[in-house]
Amino acid sequence: QVQLVESGGGLVQVGGSLRLSCAASGSKFSRSVMDWYRQAPGKQRELVATIFSDGTTAYADSAKGRFTISRDNAKSMVYLQMDSLKPEDTALYYCSSYSGVTFSRTWGQGTQVTVSS
Secondary structure: OOEEEEEOOEEEEOOOOEEEEEEEEOOOHHHOEEEEEEEOOOOOOEEEEEEOOOOOEEEOOOOOOOEEEEEEOOOOEEEEEEOOOOHHHOEEEEEEEEEOOOOEEEEOOOEEEEEEO
């Protein structure tokens, strides 16, 4: 059973940066697709960035050019580097993994990001 724990959220000013981290437990991490999602108050949860087992990445239009997702399979870690933050980036950010072996998705508890103007 995979467990995910996010960290690195906080309060930052417009234009600032934050680096979110996600620590994963479980033996199949290197084969998992890892995602960062976010959910703002009153809005649906949305996909922000994805990194596949081969390192290929994909981003939502809102994140392109500002956010970078990366992974360290040796440490079972996933990161989201967020630069040029905007007030609309304020949300609870979730790390999520999808296993193509078990066809299951796991969620972390979330970490709050607040961007003040």
